[in-house]
Amino acid sequence: MWRISLSHLKPYLQNHSLLSRLIMSFLLVIMMITAFHFFSFSFLKNRIQQEIIKYNSLNLKYTAESYEKHLQLIENTMVNLFFDEKMNVIKSNPTVDNFKLLNLFSSQLQRLASNEQLYLADIIIYFGDSGLTIGKEGVRSANDLFQTDLINETYSYFFWQDQISKPYHYKVFPTAEFKRVVSAKQISSRGMLVPVVFKNRLNPNMYFITLIEANEAYKAFFRGIDDNFYISDDSGQVLFSSNPANQPLQSELQTFASSGEGSASQGNNFYFYKKERSSGLTYVHVVPNNTISSQIQRLNMILLIILSLVIVISILISIYLSSRFSSPVRQIIEAIQKPNQALAMGTSIHEFNLISEKIGTMMVRNEEISSDLHHKNSIIKKYGYINKLKSIYSSYNKVEEDLLESGSPFYLVIFSVAFTREFHKLFAAEPTRASYYINELIQLNLSEAFPKSVTIQVEKDQIFSLIFVNEQDPQDQSGKLLEKLRWLGQIFDRDQDYYLLTMAVNPVLRSSTEFTEAYEETLEMLQLRKMMPGTQMIIEPIPESFHLLLAPSLDQEFFNHLQAGNDAVVQIVQRMLQQLHKKDANLYQYTHLSREIVGRVIKTLTAANIDTNATLGTESPYKKLQTCMTVDDYSLFFEDFLYQSLSMIREKKMGQEPLKDAILSYMHRHYQEDISLESVAEKFNLSSGYLSIFFKEKTQTNFLYYLNELRINKAKELLLGTNMKIHDVGEQVGFQNANSFIRLFKKFTGIPPGEYRRMNHIS
Structure with a gap:
């Protein structure tokens, strides 16, 4: 490809063309940049070395601050333990007599030691008077603990016993490997641990021992490249060493501790050190001089590689940009003659870019306007359907005239969605989104079987579909629709634990003049739903005697027990629900009975001057009733609602608050x-x-x-x-x-x- 491009540009390079002048100008600029690079690098070399030193100093500073904050956190934790209520009782009698309380406090230590942010292997409270210890693994004598579970020659039982008389507030001791007896013939390692002792002047006969996991804390807090990090005290004693082979001398560490903070180059190493006043610890990071030199050389190599890449890329870009100057007018003409073809953009000529941008904008805007008009036309059409269904007058009659094109007959299907308690428990804020997905599923499946169908969501929990069919085979279309709805019911039954769907459809073909009447008739059919789980399809219209089949009225027995606060009210309501169940009552009758019961209870509570907000909470019981779709749902609701209300009535009678x-x-x-x-x-x-x-x-x-x-x-x-x-x-x-x-x-x-x-x- 490049061979073809260069052969094409060869005639332009042989004469004094604009292309050759542009390429020469690029090369001249590249040479000047190269000269400036070599001149400035010698000046920047020392500055870069200073920045590297500054970078390592900041890393050590952050490391020291992290260790200090961690020690402060542990100290605060120990102070809280010291003033704990259970500890106040233990301090007064630190013996096995308080065995239950000691075990409770041991469990508290176990929870603290398991906190991953503290990096603690164990927390031990040592009572010098009784020789008793409390740790995360229980209550033990000090002699047994330090000879079986925390074994170390340096930190023996006598060492810890001797710390009682030492006059310090807290002290960090050198890192050591601790072991424990697993069995009679096996001793396992507990790892490298840093002992830290905390004392309190209020009780000098006890102190806290915290064992910090040295390697875990080092991984979490150390920020540096080289694995040469050390912590020492004022005497130069090393408390922690990440690389003993390159460890500084004790005299050097003493010098660093007395200096406070800084850096120094000695021999083949560069030393960074910082002493913290709060703990008195000195943190040292050793960086070999060859590391800094290698970093500078690596940076120099990177800069040279980048410069080489810039030179090569600049030459290629210069050739590419120069070639973009050919025949711009021809491209403009082709764009005008072929508006549907993609427009070439991004040349080197500003004017051509401006013209191309304007032409492209006009073409894109034309597409957007066309798409927007199509979308708005669909929205207006759906709005017109809703107006016509609900008999809403519209000043723009043209929309309603065009709705039922050529007077096509139709079937009307209404879907009612009721979300269960399980849904509200898991997806409290998602019913609107769930209704949208249900609407999309219905529309997708019905449009496949009936291409002219229209599906619209008219309420949060209600969706309707218009199924337009041909008058030639109305019976076949009716059977096809019912079969499709039954198939949809099987799909929705898979999620019946979360929502229940009711489908109402009168399989009688309706004309355009019966539009609103069909909607109202089908809407009433939804009330015929039976109180059982699963998706239900209602295809029979409401009988004339439907509104006379009301739920049984509440009798005087219910009222008397309710005023007395007797639990017999619950059995009366359960009996009423069972009567409805035996009569195979529908949703309308259950709703009528439930609202009558809730209304009577609220009136009784109000008459007794009982605060209904405290009884019912922030959610209305009428709203909770909307989630009841089965007899068991109503039974559980009334058990909870009535027992809570009856309890308040009884408490009011007894004068309690x-x-x-x-x-x-x-x-x-x-x-x-x-x-x-x-x-x-x-x-x-x-x-x-x-x-x-x-x-x-x-x-x-x-x-x-x-x-x-x-x-x-x-x-x-x-x-x-x-x-x-x-x-x-x-x-x-x-x-x-x-x-x-x-x-x-x-x-x-x-x-x-x-x-x-x-x-x-x-x-």
Whole structure:
């Protein structure tokens, strides 16, 4: 291909043509860029080396910060464990007498150790007085633990016993391999672990031992290319080493610790170090000098390769762009003469691009207008069908005149979709989308058998289809339609756990003058659905006596038991449902009975001055009734609805306030959390406005004041009963901001929390 292109361009290159001048100009620019590259690279070489050093320094900084944050996280966790309610009881009697409580606390340690973000192999609480330990695997004596489950020559039982008297808050010890006894003849490794000891001045006879998985933490926190990372203390002792073969000398580590932060080149290595004040640990990353040099050489090679590619690509592009200048006028003429042919775009001439773009835009717009008109015509036609079905007057009569083309006879089919409880449980927000897919499925299948059919969704749960047929064979068409609908029913029965479909069709051919009458008649036929699962097809019109077959009325026995709050009401309703079932009642009769029962219960609750919102929740029982499609559905609904209502009636008679007690109990259990009026309302299935009014009425104070007063009272207990800091007390009782805690404490007591603690201690 390139041979043909070059032979075609050869005559233009031999003379002083525009093509040859363009190519020479490109080559000149490329030569200038190449010269600039070699000149600037020598200047940038040192800068690149500095950037590489900066990159490694930042990597070490991020690594050190990650380790420090992790240690701080573990320390905070240990503080929380120290002040845990169960731990307060254990500290007073750290013996096996509290075996049940010790096991509960051991389970809590097991959950913490299983947190993958902490990278902990174990958490051990060591009580020096009793020699007892609590770990994630249970309660054991210290001698047994360190001789069977945490075996290491350096960290023996006597080593841990000796740490009781050491005066430090927390300390990180060197990494070591710990082992455990699996059986009498087998000892397995627990891996390389970093022991970290945490103490608390409030109880010097106990401390926490956390065993961090060294390699897992290293993989998670270290950011660098070379595997030469070390952690040391002020004395230069190595606490963790990723590559002992290249480990710095102790004197060098001491120098790094005293310097604080920086980098240094010594021998064949480049050292990056950073000391953290909070922990006193020094983090060191060793990078061989040849690594930095190889990075610079690799960068130089990459730049040379890129430059070579740019030169080659630039030459090819110059030839290609130059060739695009040939015969632009001929392409414009061909585009005008052949409007249906794809228009060639993207030449080097701006004017030609502009003309081509305008011609292409006109052609595309013409196609869009044609498609849009076709789509809108379809929408207007469907809108006209709906108007005619529901007898809605339209000022544009031309649409309705064109609907039933040439007076074609038709069959009318109405599909009613009812979604079950299982559907609402799994797809609470998807009924509209599901109805759309059902509509598309019906339209696709009916249009295959009857090409002139029209399917439209007129309600959220209702779809109708017009089946236009030839008058020559109406009987054959009727049988074909019923057969197709039965086949569709088998398809829909596959999903009967999620929705139930009712198909109503009168297999009598209708004329265009009976359009609205056929729709209303077929719509009423939907009420003949029987209370059983599966798709049902109704082909018989409603009998004249249909509206006289109402459900049985509620008797005086029902009313008396309901007012007394007796559970016999449930049996009465179940008996009524069984009577309807024996009479093979339809959907209309079940709906009539159910609405009468729900209405009578709500009136009784209202007359007894019972809050129906607390009983019924945010969802109306009438809406729940819409999901009942079988006798079992109605039975389950009334069991839940009636037992809940009867319980409220009985509680009202006994003078109880169950909702108030439940809300106050919840607040007293969760006051330390970030709770609000909205979150509590959502917890009890109430609106925030209603809960505010209800709380004010029952407690004579508003929600926020009650919550703040509860938190301040709990804060008083902590101020006098513990040595916790002021801001820690605020966080413990639910205040995220220390200033807000101090301000509200002063508002309720008249003095700040610190002054309150001093005054009460003095008194």
